[in-house]
Amino acid sequence: MPHTSRKKKPVHKKRKEFVDEEGWTRITSTTSVIGVPRKSTAVDSQTGGFHGRLEVPNVLKPAGVTPRPMKPVKGTTVDTMRAQYNRIEANWLESDLCRSLKEILRRYLGGGRREISNCVVFGSGSFCGDEIHWVDRHESAYYQIAAFRTVADTIEQIQGHWPPCYAQEPFYNELDAAFLANMHITRVDHPQGFNLLDEASFVYSPAAEPEVELRILSHDPEIWLHRSLEHLFYSNGMTVEDGQDDTRIDRDMAQAFLKTQDFAQLPDFDLKNFPFHGSMLWWRKTLDPEEKEP
């Protein structure tokens, strides 16, 4: 059973701040990186799940996530973006991965058993430029938004209306925002996307950094298209021992989350730059009627 309380954290001496390659301001001590979001450890004693929202608005400094709009490739317009997207979407729709995703969603949501409140995607990258990576990854962004739209389409077919859809990414520029709007997706800025999450949300976080995935985890969304969470149980390649460092709380959170989840490893889709590498779909377990709250 995960812990419901924890001892006061030791004061970290020798703190040092640095801005990483993605623009996050991080705070380090000599032993660990502590600039990750933390959730209050309100663990439900019945289900092992957790409730409540993140309580660390100041841990990540605002400077680390201010919008940094990517410079668009010359000549890009919403029409050229849409044309490129349409080509990529057609390829995506033919994939086994797309078919599996739809099938699992229909099985889980079918018959109106559950209502999804909204859909939020974090960290697709810009759709019309990539001047920061060795390889231009903006085609991956199109594939990832195609997957996101497939989920929204499936929800629309089941629920009878297009769910509110949002996308958050510090690199989005005005063209990205217009392209998203053209597809009925609203661009939001950090931390609005996290604030929109509730326990009936669908979330997609393709190749998200730990800070982003921990924030998502803390909101306990209904369905999460992400990857394995195994890495949260390890630190520098070694298992983290109880009470050894700050990653302990992340592990508790991940453990509590896993207890409430079913998951499926999705089929590979062999594409340049691997936009769907290791994709897993997580969804909340259906409790036995006896386990349900009165």
Ligand SMILES: C[S@@+](CC[C@H](N)C(=O)[O-])C[C@H]1O[C@@H](n2cnc3c(N)ncnc32)[C@H](O)[C@@H]1O
């Ligand atoms: C490892 S990259 C993955 C990019 C893309 N999904 C891919 O597969 O190539 C992580 C992305 O998350 C974005 N990101 C960082 N902080 C974020 C935040 N607070 N909210 C949303 N996205 C964020 C970064 O700008 C970056 O584009």
